[in-house]
Amino acid sequence: MEKYRSHLLVCTGTGCVSNGAFEVKKALEDELLKHGLDTEIQVVGTGCNGFCERGPVMLVQPEGIFYQQLTVEDIPLLVEEHFLKGRPVERLMYTAAEETPSIPLMSDIGFFKDQILVALRNRGRIDPEVIDEYIAHDGYVALEKVLTSMKPDEVIEEVKASGLRGRGGGGFPTGLKWELCRRASGSPKYIICNGDEGDPGAFMDRSILEADPHSVLEGMTIGAYAIGARYGILYVRDEYPLAIHRLLVAIDQARSYGLLGDDIFGSGFSFDVRLIRGGGAFVCGEETALMASVEGKAGRPRFRPPFPAEKGLWEKPTNINNVETWANVPVILQRGASWFASLGTETSKGTKIFSLVGKIRNSGLVEVPMGISINKIVFDIGGGIPDDKEFKAVQIGGPSGGCIPAHLKDTIIDYESLTRVGAIMGSGGLVVMDETTCMVDVARYFLEFTQSESCGKCTFCRIGTKRMLEILDRICEGKGVPEDIPLLEELAERICDTSLCALGKTAPNPVLTTLRFYRDEYEAHIYDKRCPAHVCQSLLTFSIDEEACTGCTLCARKCPVNAISGERKEVHVIDSDLCIKCGECYLACRFDAVIRE
Amino acid sequence: MAKMTIEDLRKIREQAKRSRNLREGEGNARITIHMGTCGIAAGAREVMDALLKAIDEHAVRSVLVTTSGCAGLCSHEPMATVEYADSPPVKYVNLDSNKIVRILLEHAVEGNVVKEFAFAIGSEKMS
Numbered sequence: 201m202e203k204y205r206s207h208l209l210v211c212t213g214t215g216c217v218s219n220g221a222f223e224v225k226k227a228l229e230d231e232l233l234k235h236g237l238d239t240e241i242q243v244v245g246t247g248c249n250g251f252c253e254r255g256p257v258m259l260v261q262p263e264g265i266f267y268q269q270l271t272v273e274d275i276p277l278l279v280e281e282h283f284l285k286g287r288p289v290e291r292l293m294y295t296a297a298e299e300t301p302s303i304p305l306m307s308d309i310g311f312f313k314d315q316i317l318v319a320l321r322n323r324g325r326i327d328p329e330v331i332d333e334y335i336a337h338d339g340y341v342a343l344e345k346v347l348t349s350m351k352p353d354e355v356i357e358e359v360k361a362s363g364l365r366g367r368g369g370g371g372f373p374t375g376l377k378w379e380l381c382r383r384a385s386g387s388p389k390y391i392i393c394n395g396d397e398g399d400p401g402a403f404m405d406r407s408i409l410e411a412d413p414h415s416v417l418e419g420m421t422i423g424a425y426a427i428g429a430r431y432g433i434l435y436v437r438d439e440y441p442l443a444i445h446r447l448l449v450a451i452d453q454a455r456s457y458g459l460l461g462d463d464i465f466g467s468g469f470s471f472d473v474r475l476i477r478g479g480g481a482f483v484c485g486e487e488t489a490l491m492a493s494v495e496g497k498a499g500r501p502r503f504r505p506p507f508p509a510e511k512g513l514w515e516k517p518t519n520i521n522n523v524e525t526w527a528n529v530p531v532i533l534q535r536g537a538s539w540f541a542s543l544g545t546e547t548s549k550g551t552k553i554f555s556l557v558g559k560i561r562n563s564g565l566v567e568v569p570m571g572i573s574i575n576k577i578v579f580d581i582g583g584g585i586p587d588d589k590e591f592k593a594v595q596i597g598g599p600s601g602g603c604i605p606a607h608l609k610d611t612i613i614d615y616e617s618l619t620r621v622g623a624i625m626g627s628g629g630l631v632v633m634d635e636t637t638c639m640v641d642v643a644r645y646f647l648e649f650t651q652s653e654s655c656g657k658c659t660f661c662r663i664g665t666k667r668m669l670e671i672l673d674r675i676c677e678g679k680g681v682p683e684d685i686p687l688l689e690e691l692a693e694r695i696c697d698t699s700l701c702a703l704g705k706t707a708p709n710p711v712l713t714t715l716r717f718y719r720d721e722y723e724a725h726i727y728d729k730r731c732p733a734h735v736c737q738s739l740l741t742f743s744i745d746e747e748a749c750t751g752c753t754l755c756a757r758k759c760p761v762n763a764i765s766g767e768r769k770e771v772h773v774i775d776s777d778l779c780i781k782c783g784e785c786y787l788a789c790r791f792d793a794v795i796r797e
Numbered sequence: 798m799a800k801m802t803i804e805d806l807r808k809i810r811e812q813a814k815r816s817r818n819l820r821e822g823e824g825n826a827r828i829t830i831h832m833g834t835c836g837i838a839a840g841a842r843e844v845m846d847a848l849l850k851a852i853d854e855h856a857v858r859s860v861l862v863t864t865s866g867c868a869g870l871c872s873h874e875p876m877a878t879v880e881y882a883d884s885p886p887v888k889y890v891n892l893d894s895n896k897i898v899r900i901l902l903e904h905a906v907e908g909n910v911v912k913e914f915a916f917a918i919g920s921e922k923m924s
Contacts, residue, residue: 203853205845205862207819240849262822262861286832286864325820335806336813337820344803458800465803 204242206283209259209324213248213410214403214442215564216255220272221245224256227272231279241283247411247446248403249324251311252564254294259306259324266306267292296583311562314581316543318551319367319527320567322412328446331453334414340459342533346422347467350533355426356382359529361537363549368394368485368522369600369626369702371548371615377519381509382427384517389429391420392513392520394490395436395443398482399598400649402629404553405523407565409436409443412527413450417460417473419529424471427519432473435490438480447475482653486701487512487520489655500655501701522627524553544570548614552625558595558632561586568613575609578632589634593717597626599646600706602713603639622713624706638735639718640725643710644672650707661704664695668711676736680726689715734796740781741797746771748793755785755794815858824861826881826905831874833867839874840893847894851901860905873916879904890916 210216210225225245232238249257254268265288267278274292281287293302294309303309317323326333334340346355360375381389393416397405408416420432436444451473454460462470476494483489484499491513493499512518528550532540541549548570554577557563561583568577574594578584585591595603602623604611611617615625633642651665668691671684692708699705715722724730731739744755744764749771756764756772763779766772774785786794818824830836830845848862868876873890879900880886887910889900896914903909910918 203849204816204819205849205852207816209820240845262819262824262827263863264822283864284832285834285837285866286830287866332809332813335809336817338810340806344806348803465801 204240206241206263207261208241208243209246209249209261210243211247211249211255211257211324212245213252213407214440215248215252216257217442219255221256223272224258224270224275227275228258228279231275232283235279235284237279237283244327245329246324246326247322247328248407248565250315250320250407250565250567251309251562253562254564260288263288264305264307266294266304266309268294310583311564311566311581314572314576315567316551316569317567318531318540318543319408319415319524319553320411320565321531322415323407323565324411326412328411328413329449331414331450331457334412338534339414339530340418342530343418343421343459344465346425346533347465347469352382352426352428355422355533358533358537359426362532362540363537363544363547364525364528364532364540365548365615366522367524367528367552367627369597369624371625374521374525377509377521378423378426380507381429381517381519384510386511386515386517388431388516389427390513390516390518391424391427391429391432392487392490392494392518393420393432393434393436393523393526394485394487394520395434395440395523396478396485396490397437397440397523397627398485398653399600399627399629401555401557401631402598402627403555404565404628406440406443408523408527408553409440410446413443413447414454415527415530416447416523417450417454419526420473421460421464421471422529422533423519423521423526425469427517429519430471432471433494433513434473434475435478435484435494436475437478439478444475444477451475481655482649483655483701483703486703489701490520491518498655500657501703503700524628545612545614545617547616552613552628554628554630556582556630556632558630559585559589559634559637560632570614571612573610573612574604577613577630578609582632585632585634589636592633592635592637593639595623595631595633595642595710596629597624597709598629599650600624600702600709601626601629602709603633603642603717605717622716624709636733636735638676638731638733639714639721640672640675640731641733641735643714644669644676646710647672647707650703654703654707658699658701658704660695660698661700661707664691665704665707667691668695668708672711675722675725676731677738678725678729678736680722682726684726685715685719685722730797737781737783740783741776742774742779742781742783742785743776743795744772744774745793745795748791750791750793752790754788754790758784758788760784818859819861822861825859826879826908827861827863828901828905829863829865829878829880831866831868831876831878832864833874835867835871836874836876841875843894844875844877844892844897848897848901851898855902855906857901857906860901870916876916881905881908884908885919887918888916889914 256270258267290302295302364374365371481499484493488501489499508518553567591606593603593605647669651669656662751769763775786796875892877889
């Protein structure tokens with residue numbers, strides 16, 4: 201019987217952990233024990249709460265009070281003031297900007313208010329390493345319903361009716377995919393969970409696995425029943441040790457409760473899973489490369505058809521879905537397809553998780569209903585751009601995606617509406633950019649990634665991306681020539697046409713979309729040898745403003761190549777022939793006298 | 798851990814109901830024990846302990862317990878405020894371990910204000 205009067209939900213997702221969340225949790229437990237409050241107040245380590253910008257974070261329930269940026273040093277005061285004397289500590293609460301009032305309740309904070317949690321329903325709420333907590337929060341209710349009262353075809357119809365589309369980026373209707381696999385002939389059939397989240401800066405899947413691993417396991421079990429599969433494989437990238445640990449604990453606990461294994465709930469249906477760790481290749485997020493990797497072969501894609509639903513793992517019918525897709529399944533079966541379909545737009549139902557990063561005040565993990573505008577995500581949830589800088593663009597879809605400039609900020613999140621403006625939904629990376637972001641440099645950054653991750657099978661992807669990268673490098677170094685732009689466009693078209701898999705097909709996207717909306721920046725780099733955002737180092741010029749310089753000599757002392765000359769209390773001068781454009785003088789000057797352009 | 802049946806899972810959910818209400822900050826009623834230095838000096842901790850013990854003994858699932866600082870009426874501590882469903886909050890004064898149990902069972906669970914211990918109904922006006 202629950203004897204606690206309060207639960208302290210401490211986020212222990214990787215983000216907060218790397219900022220000391222485990223130490224904060226221990227300090228809390230020790231301090232509560234010291235004051236004899238350990239029998240009244242329970243400290244629970246949960247998965248990622250989402251507000252990574254302000255970690256380590258903690259939610260005090262039942263009051264709903266949110267604390268952020270906690271350190272071990274804060275704990276004694278916090279425990280004494282709030283938990284002993286009942287006075288919440290304002291200093292540790294969230295404030296939207298400096299000198300604005302603190303907001304005690306999590307439900308009032310802009311970052312959280314507009315989110316709708318479906319796949320992340322249990323985030324920040326349960327201890328992922330205690331199966332009973334998952335069960336207490338409606339865990340395995342859906343599985344029970346499915347195994348006792350639904351036929352496999354009925355389950356498939358329900359998922360079809362919900363309108364759920366693959367959340368890994370493809371957006372293929374999930375119910376249809378299941379149906380194709382069910383109808384295919386071959387035995388045994390396999391279920392795979394694609395946890396090889398490779399987009400740089402994306403951590404949606406990692407957060408689900410760290411916060412609520414059972415939601416994925418339950419989803420997979422339901423899918424296996426619908427399709428007629430006995431075995432499931434979770435392919436999780438090796439770079440996610442905490443996610444892997446939590447999954448293994450969850451699998452172990454589910455097995456010992458008989459929720460995985462033979463004759464689940466005495467229904468006659470058996471299903472078990474195995475976890476396989478990725479070897480560190482981005483291309484293994486592509487389904488055919490993933491299956492090759494599972495089979496022990498080199499991770500390289502193959503031609504489709506045949507699609508995995510027909511002939512997949514070991515030539516058997518296989519259904520692969522992304523982590524976030526699987527996490528949606530139990531709640532669809534529990535609450536019904538029409539509930540799920542009531543969220544979102546006509547063609548894109550439900551919600552989508554985004555990792556909101558970049559030049560944004562509230563960076564973190566957000567789950568929003570389809571149909572929400574980019575404007576709302578950036579300004580209401582994200583809190584806008586820090587330092588009063590101007591919003592320039594968002595990049596959606598990682599290295600396969602495209603950028604959407606600020607003037608299109610009313611574009612809504614929807615598979616089709618994003619494709620219309622040249623971007624893609626992707627797996628959910630959303631990078632916010634401001635006036636200090638160079639769009640050529642952004643394209644170069646993503647291409648550098650895809651080029652190094654190219655598996656090498658297709659000539660145009662292997663060599664073409666390298667050539668495109670070389671061109672972009674030259675442009676950023678001030679060595680661009682007018683022929684570069686048409687050459688980039690031609691290469692992009694060829695690479696897209698001739699690549700076997702989506703890595704190659706979409707690698708040119710960042711270049712194409714930045715060319716579409718920011719051609720002037722490319723031209724400035726090439727013709728004027730100028731970087732409008734002042735980012736590309738080789739194109740910067742540093743000079744000293746005669747009016748502002750006080751002759752303090754700080755810049756001259758900082759300069760690593762002695763390029764600055766001047767007497768004390770006299771205007772200093774930078775010799776541009778010697779200047780290596782490191783920017784040290786710009787950073788050092790206290791009088792804003794160094795001009796960088 | 799043995800293999801679970803559907804009944805077993807239902808039991809886990811039933812027993813965890815209070816915990817779940819707590820996690821989600823949901824309940825039929827909320828009892829706030831006023832702490833603060835005056836409260837603690839007057840015996841608010843004993844009142845809190847008695848309340849929690851009673852919740853346990855009577856298996857009360859839907860009542861949330863929180864604390865707050867001094868309510869302002871230091872001469873009448875220990876004090877508690879009870880919010881039941883959508884009714885306005887009621888302030889109770891001069892409490893002890895026995896009174897709080899009655900307040901729990903009669904007001905927070907059943908919804909009937911215990912008039913003998915009540916001081917006022919409603920909240921202070923915020924500026």
